[in-house]
Amino acid sequence: ILNVEQSPQSLHVQEGDSTNFTCSFPSSNFYALHWYRWETAKSPEALFVMTLNGDEKKKGRISATLNTKEGYSYLYIKGSQPEDSATYLCAYLPNAGGTSYGKLTFGQGTILTVHP
Amino acid sequence: NAGVTQTPKFQVLKTGQSMTLQCAQDMNHEYMSWYRQDPGMGLRLIHYSVGAGITDQGEVPNGYNVSRSTTEDFPLRLLSAAPSQTSVYFCASRSLAGEYNEQFFGPGTRLTVL
Numbered sequence: 346i347l348n349v350e351q352s353p354q355s356l357h358v359q360e361g362d363s364t365n366f367t368c369s370f371p372s373s374n375f376y377a378l379h380w381y382r383w384e385t386a387k388s389p390e391a392l393f394v395m396t397l398n399g400d401e402k403k404k405g406r407i408s409a410t411l412n413t414k415e416g417y418s419y420l421y422i423k424g425s426q427p428e429d430s431a432t433y434l435c436a437y438l439p440n441a442g443g444t445s446y447g448k449l450t451f452g453q454g455t456i457l458t459v460h461p
Numbered sequence: 462n463a464g465v466t467q468t469p470k471f472q473v474l475k476t477g478q479s480m481t482l483q484c485a486q487d488m489n490h491e492y493m494s495w496y497r498q499d500p501g502m503g504l505r506l507i508h509y510s511v512g513a514g515i516t517d518q519g520e521v522p523n524g525y526n527v528s529r530s531t532t533e534d535f536p537l538r539l540l541s542a543a544p545s546q547t548s549v550y551f552c553a554s555r556s557l558a559g560e561y562n563e564q565f566f567g568p569g570t571r572l573t574v575l
Contacts, residue, residue: 377560388551389504391563434504436564445557446511448519449494449564453503 349437351452358425359460365421366455368435372416376440376447380409380420383432383454392420392433425459432456463487467552467567474542474574482537482570484552490565491557493535497521497548498569504551510535511557542574 350369358364370378377396381389393402398413406423422429432454441447468483486493494509496519506519510529524546526538535554539546552567 379563381564388566388568389564390566394561394563396560445555445560445562446492448506448509449555450506450520451496451504453501 349435349450349452351433351435351455353455354453355456355458357458357460360425360427362425362459363421363423364425364457365419366433366457368418368420368452370416370418370435370437370452371439372414374439375413375416375437376445377438378411378413378418379436379438379449380418381434381436383434385431389434422457425457427459427461430457430459465552465554465565465567467550467570469570470568472570472572474539474572476543476574478542480539480542482539482550482552482572484535484537484567485533486535486552486554486565487533488554488556488565489532490554491532493529493552493554494519494564495525495527495535495537496551496553498551499548507537507550539572542572544574546572547574548572 352367380392383389393409395411400411402409408421411418434454436449436451439447465486491512495507496504505521508527510516516527550570553564555564556562
């Protein structure tokens with residue numbers, strides 16, 4: 346079983362604070378790293394798919410970086426808003442013979458609560 | 462596009478009963494998968510498929526069967542329900558073409574086994 350770990354498990358911040366979480370994954374046999382946002386009573390929705398070492402992606406106030414050599418990714422939220430409250434999941438996709446046919450393994454998530 | 466659809470949304474079973482959770486997608490995705498979500502356990506992969514006629518086991522396959530006769534449909538069968546299978550089940554799909562292929566999730570099925 347592949348080890349995908351996220352920290353912290355939960356986080357409480359005030360509106361306007363910037364925050365970040367970590368996802369660690371196996372550094373060998375890497376194909377892609379996914380980030381998802383999961384609001385209560387909804388389904389997970391993709392934020393980013395990252396494949397290249399040093400990759401940085403941005404969507405509004407949310408950004409992510411990727412280090413495949415050491416096996417970690419950071420997700421940053423700048424100026425958190427109450428609507429950012431959700432569980433943030435990362436998922437590791439191993440290289441399956443040079444294809445994306447591998448199993449996507451999820452971390453347990455970081456639960457973010459932004460207080461007004 | 463309806464995306465990924467799942468039925469039913471809610472189901473209550475008695476121990477020993479069998480049932481099928483339905484999943485369909487209209488995006489022509491090759492890859493489909495089933496997860497269960499339990500408190501503190503995140504999303505755990507039950508079974509997955511990389512195309513019609515091809516299925517494989519995930520992390521927690523025991524007690525579940527799948528088949529993939531068409532690209533669109535990927536039903537999950539509970540053979541003899543047990544209380545340990547009380548969970549929320551998510552079906553998901555993604556394209557296998559290219560690298561940046563996000564996974565799309567269905568709305569989930571909440572199953573209670575008494």
